[in-house]
Amino acid sequence: MSVFSQVSVSHLLTENLPNPISIDNKTPRLSWQLSSPDRSELQTAYEIQVSDRPGGKPSAWNSGKVASEQSVWVTYGGTALQAGKKYFWRVRVWDNKGRESGWSKPASWQMGLLTPADWKAQWIQSAAKEDASQPSPLFRTTFTAKNGIASATAYITAHGLYEAQLNGQRIGDAYFTPGWTSYNKRLQYQAYDVTSLIHPGKNAVGAMLGSGWYRGYICYDWQHNFYGSDLSLLMQIIIRYDNGRIDTIASDGSWKTATGEVRHSEIYDGELIDHRQDQKGWSLPDFDDAAWTSVQPASYPKDNLVATGNEPVKKQETFHTGKLLTTPKGERVIDFGQNLTGWVILKLKGRAGDSIRLSHAEVLDKAGNFYTDNLRRAKAQDVFILKGREEETFEPHFTFHGFRYIRIEGTAGEINPDDYTAVALYSAMPKTGEFECSDALINQLQHNIQWGQQGNFLDIPTDCPQRDERLGWTGDAQVFSRTAAFNRGVDNFFAKWLKDLAADQKPNGAVPFVIPNVTGNGTSAGWADVATIIPWNLYLAYGDRKVLEDQYSSMKAWVEYIRGQAKNDLWNTGFHFGDWLFYRPADDNDGRSAVTDKYFIAQCFYAHSTQLLINAATVLGKKEDADAYSALLRRIKDAFLNEYVTPDGRLVSGTQTAYVLALEFDMLPEATRKKAAARLVQNIQDYNYHLTTGFLGTPYLCHVLSQYNYTTVAYKLLLQDTYPSWLYPVKMGATTIWERWDGIRPDGSFQTPGMNSFNHYSYGAIGDWMYRVVAGIDTYEDGPGYHHSRISPHPGGGLTSAAADLETCYGKISSHWRMTSDSLAIDIDIPANTTSTVYIPAPEGGVITEGGQKLSAVASIHIDGVEKGYLVLGLGSGSYHFLVRADYQEN
CATH class of the missing domain: 2.60.120.260 (Galactose-binding domain-like)
Structure with missing residues (x-):
């Protein structure tokens, strides 16, 4: 007889989907979550039963009691599965307190057509x-x-x-x-x-x-x-x-x-619907x-x-009441208040043959007129022709638009905005992450990051949703992938896209600029490195070894391609985009453009991809590969030092991006790293605490500053609100992330219309620093998927509070902090069947309690020491309330 149970099992998934009906993995993986009111709850064993009929005996598989803590990605081990057939499964677990759960509610999956x-x-x-x-x-x-x-x-x-x-x-x-x-x-x-x-x-x-x-x-x-x-x-x-x-x-x-x-x-031009037909x-x-x-x-x-195997595109948010405007040119325009990707559903009554044209735009010009020059050749127009007599509803089928505004042409009489509903469409990835702080502009930035992701994750990760492009640019996807994995469950989304990357990879290992590849030949450092970066980021975020197994050949082929292009381990050949759209002053008379040598960048990414390949080989038990590429990595870094670094540690390019990449990718000897970080900070101060980085330097900038104890500088960059900065577009009214730091200039004029998207998520990669450093929720390689998490909040920047919540494979993990003049309160949630290493700021002379008790009196807390002004604690699952009392100073 089992002990009375306080542990339960729920959230059953097959191949990371709830009750899917087209599984083609012949040994699907099963996952579940534990819940318990007790702290330090761990699974010690499980039993899975699979039947080919609801409520039936385990005809397909009975795992028996398996001694294991694994509760995600458990591989099916029963009889051969049949095409089109439905299977039902349930699971029960035993915990570290000797308790047995009840059986979970049943879940199901259905096999697809396998041949x-x-x-x-x-x-x-x-x-x-x-x-x-x-x-x-x-x-x-x-x-x-x-x-x-x-x-x-x-x-x-x-x-x-x-x-x-x-x-x-x-x-x-x-x-x-x-x-x-x-x-x-x-x-x-x-x-x-x-x-x-x-x-x-x-x-x-x-x-x-x-x-x-x-x-x-x-x-x-x-x-x-x-x-x-x-x-x-x-x-x-x-x-x-x-x-x-x-x-x-x-x-x-x-x-x-x-x-x-x-x-x-047409996707770019729009749709013509004639109700008479x-x-x-x-x-x-x-x-x-x-x-x-x-x-x-x-x-x-x-x-x-x-x-x-990925979530389909579905209708999401709707905007029912836009604001009707008449522009200085006399055009009738509706403002929906949010730049989004989707279309407009229209209700209209008129005569047979009457037509209405809806044009779509992201912004109005400085005079307040409808602006479409940045769409290039994309018409982005839907035309509807009436059948006549009764009220008719129009809705597109096979096109989508990136827009905040619509221009209405062709209809006479007054326009009722209530007849026009904007509908957002994007891949139905589950929402997983939330971030909020005490600064309203940062909260709007987070909103813009989320909407930039939503508008561009439409079955593939597009660069933009509005102009004649909307392609799966690899560089954009890789720089944003870790941020994306906080906001939404993107594991299925990216796993699907990575399979197309491998399919379109050239025989010599080169990775095209866009996936699916419709641009032909061409590859570039920082773009093609998506082949190694996203698989590793997915592994860290979701703990799924299969993504590494599936992509390993592609990862290896990419590194081997670079090796073939390199000369004496130095990759200084071929075309590269470099630090795309970095800071360029309008009037650069003194040569202040932040130009970073493209081959310098290429060598850094050569090292980074090689390191990630070593990581993947180690996880997959490929020791020979890990050893061989470790030796190659040493040669790559030696070649970098010989070519691009002076004996004193100065770099041939003195830009923020150069120092960021060299430090982030561990390219410098330990003795010169602090000097390099100090030079990075000096550069930032020389630009009056403005960033000058482009697509490749921006994601790592604040992370490097925090790693070298310059979090105060990172906060100053984040909170800067003049160009170039993250908050400048926010203050200019942006509701998504812009492609350029100054897509709209301070005087209201636009950047070049040939490349000026107002929904382009790349620079939203700062979100990753907000989540992992400001709120402090991070991963460890020894427990990917947040099985072992790191929680290390960094109060600062004048913020009085910050809060992040993340739904992981195991359940919700949270880190909330609130600061007053004499105390810092930190609330933490750790899901069952996981552990966390928690860093609590420990000012000198401060007193730290949890739930009103001294830490030494709390049995579920293990004190591991002190590190850089933080008390390091080992915690199991549960909810914790820490209070740090002192004349609190920012850490």
């Missing part, structure tokens, strides 16, 4: 000659379902983008499916539970397709048909009955096709499709099909 032979469907397309300017095709068929339907699953993919319907209802709530991948190598399909949409008797199913990334206009030279010129559909529905029978409805030559109301759709009820069983034509079956491959 090309599992697809009974045929690719189908319109027999008419197609091009990107033609209307979106519709496809449909009818079928008969029998009584006793137990379940039904639809599997769908397309060349192009699709929206599917069944009996007049939209299938699922995902948008821009099947997503953007390297289509010819990896084409995702989606699975949907459609049990509730099917009824006994006659049913109808169909889909509408759009050009999307597959064949639409994409990239700079207005290229199209990049992956193919066709729009094609592949779809099958598997119906399972109570008596065990299975029916399969599959796309084939019997389906019919026509066109409908979407007359033109609406095929009303086209997905209903009794629709008359006599005028429709037969489809044409096609023989496209199915061996590139993969299940979708």
Whole structure:
């Protein structure tokens, strides 16, 4: 008989998803969370049961009692799993107090289609000659379902983008499916539970397709048909009955096709919808499709099909009431108050043939007029044509816009802003992190960081959502990846994108500028290093070894590419972007531009990628590789010292970025590091506490300052509100992160319209310092995924409080501090089945208590010593309230 339990198990995930229905990993990983009111709660053993029927015996797997603390990424170890089949699982645990939990509530997963032979469907397309300017095709068929339907699953993919319907209802709530991948190598399909949409008797199913990334206009030279010129559909529905029978409805030559109301759709240009061409009820069983034509079956491959393992794009926040403006030019404009990515849903009543055009913009110019020059060739316009008589609703399908403002043209009479609703769309990554402090401008900066991420994490990490680009730039993604992993659960999102990186990596190991690669050849230091940086950051944030296993060959190939380009271990060849968009004064008569030698930067990233490869090899037990690349790393650093550093430790480039990279990537001998940090600080002071870094130096700037005990300087940089600084755009009214430090100049004029996005998340990488240093929540390599966390808050900068909360794989971890003139209160939450090393500021003569007691009287606290003015504590799970009483001074 077990001891009465106070530990429970919840939050069951399969492959990091709740109850997924298209798993193609034949040995899926299972995760759960523990909860207990007690402190220092640890798991010591678990038991998992898996059945092929709800509430049934563990027919697929019974792990038995396994002595292990592991509660995330536990690999399934039962019988072979069958394509399309659903499995149910539950788990119970034993803790370090000898207690046994009850069984968790059951969770489930369903296997996807695992081989090309599992697809009974045929690719189908319109027999008419197609091009990107033609209307979106519709496809449909009818079928008969029998009584006793137990379940039904639809599997769908397309060349192009699709929206599917069944009996007049939209299938699922995902948008821009099947997503953007390297289509010819990896084409995702989606699975949907459609049990509730099917009824006994006659049913109808169909889909509408759009050009999307597959064949639409994409990239700079207005290229199209990049992956193919066709729009094609592949779809099958598997119906399972109570008596065990299975029916399969599959796309084939019997389906019919026509066109409908979407007359033109492009990602950059927008969408034209003509309600007069609406095929009303086209997905209903009794629709008359006599005028429709037969489809044409096609023989496209199915061996590139993969299940979708990342969260799809969904509708998110809505903005119902914008502010109606009339510009000095007399244009009618609605301001939604937030720069976002998505579209506008419009309600309108008028005569047949009347049209309305919505144009989209991020900003108004200094005179208050609608500004679209920075969109370059992207039209970003949606045009709606009315059918007439009754009120009509318009909503795009296969386009998206980056905007805060819309301009309304074509409609007469007064405009009611309530008829226009802005909808944000982005990948449905779970929200994980929150940060707030006592400074309103910093809180707005955090808001801008989050919205910059949301607006650009639309299936891939785009650079910007508004102009004729919207590409998966590798440099932008890598500099922001750690910040991203705080704000949202991005492990599935990035794992998917990294597979496309590996797929598009060149045979010689070079990594293209953008992923998926639609720009051709080309690679650059700091951009291509995404191949090593993001896998390692994901491992630290989520503790998933598989991302390292999956990407290891890609990581190694990238380092080997650099080795092949280097001469005597010095990478001083080829094209590089360098410290992109670094500080350049408008009038640089005295040569003050912060130019950092591009080959200097390349050598630093060569060392960094090699170090991360060593880290991955060590985690994966690849000792020979770890030893070999450790020897290479020593040579890389020696070559750096010989080429770029004087005997006194001065660098050939005296910029902030040069000193930051050299210190962050451990390129300098220990004896010269303090001098180098002091020179960095002197540079910052010379610029009156302004930063001059670009894309590559900015993420590490404040981290290096804190590492070398200059947190006060880091705070001054963070709180600087004149150009160039993080808060300058905030004071200029920004609601997202800008591409340039001075996208709008102090006089209201704009930077060059050829490259001036107002939603470009890269400089939002400062968020990582806010979370890991100001609030103090960080990881350790010996317990990745916050299994062993570090909590080390750094009060300062005149802030009186800061608070961060992060949902980890194990549960919520929190660090809140509040400072008064004579005390510092710190509240900490540590999730069950984890431990934390906590650093409490310990001013000389101060008294520290927890929950009103001396620390020595609290059994759950282990005092490990004092380090740099901090008391170091070892803590188990639970909630803690520390109070530091003293004439408190900032640390």
